[in-house]
Amino acid sequence: MAWWRDAVVYQIYVRSFADSDGDGIGDLAGVRQRLPHLVDLGVDAIWLTPFYPSPMADGGYDVADHCGVDPLFGDLGDFDALLAEAHDAGLRVLVDIVPNHTSDRHPWFAEAVAAEPGSAERDRYLIRDGRGDGPPNDWESIFGGPAWTRLPDGQWYLHLFAPEQPDLNWRNPQVRADFRKVLAFWLDRGVDGFRIDVAHGMIKHPDLPDTGMHEQISLLGRGELPYFDQDEVHEIYRDWRALFDSYPGGRIGVAEAWASTQERLARYVRPDELHQAFNFALLEAPWSAAEFRQVITESLATTAQVGATTTWVLGNHDVQRPVTRYGDGETGLARARAAALLSFALPGSVYVYQGEELGLPEVLELPDEVRQDPIWTRSGGTDVGRDGCRVPLPWSGDEPPFGFGPGGSWLPAPREWADSTVEVQGAEPDSVLRLYRDALARRRELPALGDGELTWLDAPDGVLAFRREPGFTCATNLGDAPVALDLPGELLMSSDGLAAWTGELAPNTTIWLENRER
Structure with a gap:
């Protein structure tokens, strides 16, 4: 059986996992040092969030060079050492690929801005004339505000996320060819696959029509938008699947995709496309037996129609942690423990976000001055954003940053986490960590x-x-x-x-x- 059909994959938010050099930011060498924790936990693979050169306008999801390592995180030698050591430990390694957009500091965008309207350089991105004195249409940024920014010569460029993240034009053959080279670069180094950021967003409706509504983000995963889940996006993944299949060892693509129905989501994992798609339905379901059963039944039925496996996700770096989402305190923790054990028993593959194995809650009380999420800044401080689920992990000791590294940490950990460190929980038989370790060991052993x-x-x-x-x-x-x-x-x-x-x-x-x- 293909390894990925029932793999347990552990998401590492690199800047918050472990810091090796004392600058307060997690890095690839820190991940390598902490691999024994993941082996003891019993996961099959790790997924690394972006570590590429970036101005960090969106935590590294604004990539300036897709084939390098940002000095904050190390260098290519550090990546190769981590990959080799993970493989030696029996762990597969997935890396994030960010194909919907680049950083505005990427050489491609610098060339596009410097070139004339209508040039080949500009055609790499979605750059258009406006309507009158306004943007080309009413599309909104996922991070708030308009999705268009004006260039000095009067044209506008699309950015479905921050202005520092201009969207690429995936109808351009050169963009497709260049990203194929990026994928091959990492496959040649030995990565086992890719988590594909905004996999549903690369193709936009060719007419760029208005949506006619505000707060368009409310339709994500619930309705149709002209810039998400367009049918032509599947041409890209058929091409990528052929590339993955040309390498030995079961290399995979995992879609971060939002679609209006489970049936449309299942299209991303047809036999000639990607291997997995994140199933956010369980994550979004309220704490209700009826809701959980409906999600599980529909998810299994729709993926079975295309011969794919289902993934189960309770958290990630973009959403509130399960303990807090399920009610916080003792109730939230009990529910998070129950949900984890339930998800491990379901057919398919499971994704665990770092800190879930420690039962960490969302950090709700961060000082305003340390927040870095663009959602916080673009909302004018009205939306706290996602920093609360990105606070660095507590490893050991009685004081922050709890063994995260020899210095401080880029986001402060609450003092009460002294009781939640890996060191403390590893010695407690009834801890969340011991529950995860025992459950994942049994999951691997039990034929059912x-x-x-x-x-x-x-x-x-x-x-x-x-x-x-x-x-x-x-x-x-x-x-x-x-x-x-x-x-x-x-x-x-x-x-x-x-x-x-x-x-x-x-x-x-x-x-x-x-x-x-x-």
């Missing part, structure tokens, strides 16, 4: 888990229960009161530390049962 199918079992309101063969049952109580369940089997795991199965499932709890008679 990983890729495959599930069968829903009858259960009371507020409870999800399903069976996987041979002889495995998972049940989650998403309600607020204990529930009696007639489920046979021996307790394998419980998200709340239950010692033995008594027939009563506590609220906000997931259990795994094994029936040896089957």
